[in-house]
């Protein structure tokens with residue numbers, strides 16, 4: 251995908267925007283940060299996602315009525331396979347419709363120099379919900395702020411759901427990750443969750459760490475494994491520690507792999523490095539292979555937000571890892587659709 255023009259930006263107006271708490275009701279809410287969710291909201295979301303999964307798998311046609319005649323617009327200014335397609339599939343499985351600029355955002359007016367605010371206002375004036383992925387941190391806050399202004403002008407309501415804000419948050423990914431952990435482990439209490447890879451730039455790990463802290467599981471431990479130069483941002487560490495989560499940072503996977511209940515492997519975020527040389531210097535570190543997984547317990551689950559590159563070894567290694575019952579990244583990938591169904595039905599006020 252070509253680079254987003256520099257004119258796209260976050261306005262001063264949205265600087266003070268604070269994402270509203272869900273507070274037991276998703277209807278009409280923008281979804282831009284996991285900080286909006288409290289434990290009861292998360293338990294509700296997990297329950298609804300699991301229920302929708304059962305209904306979809308059993309061919310329950312009533313699901314198709316939930317978002318009938320509702321429209322979702324997608325605005326993806328960064329590459330995506332799973333997030334984009336799972337949102338689209340989620341809306342279609344709820345009986346809704348999906349619009350996007352024909353040919354992708356590279357054919358939208360952004361490439362004539364239009365700013366983010368106007369692109370979002372266009373999407374929001376046609377659709378009930380706008381899914382936005384954008385390389386700038388807080389871009390979804392800008393979208394939420396602009397859509398609130400638009401509601402005042404037009405009297406119609408459209409909400410944004412973030413599909414990832416640069417190195418900031420990727421809230422729906424963290425929600426599907428939490429759902430997957432609870433799905434396989436039954437609870438989050440007492441788990442040792444090991445996050446591995448580019449913890450400096452990886453928005454999935456930033457967001458999951460925050461969400462696990464917000465979930466308030468008893469005795470949950472985070473083991474953060476990365477090269478020294480790619481450690482998690484201080485703000486994330488402070489956030490989770492302030493909420494009572496024990497955090498252990500290390501550059502030695504061997505130190506923590508055996509004691510892990512969940513291993514969350516991640517890609518080195520090449521597109522976020524200032525220079526190719528910086529990327530090359532650490533790209534080869536922390537490669538998951540069958541030999542590495544052999545050091546983990548029989549009960550561990552291996553997660554990965556995908557896409558995977560060399561950090562998951564060779565194609566031959568992929569085949570062995572994929573066949574290992576501890577690898578749950580394809581379940582995780584499909585769970586993304588069910589969690590997004592639960593979110594879309596929720597924000598659009600579709601119940602039952």
Ligand code: NCD
Pocket residue numbers: 332333414420423453454516517555556557
């Ligand atoms: C991730 C993302 O885009 O942040 N992918 C995803 O949404 N499943 C992870 C990544 O790109 O490494």
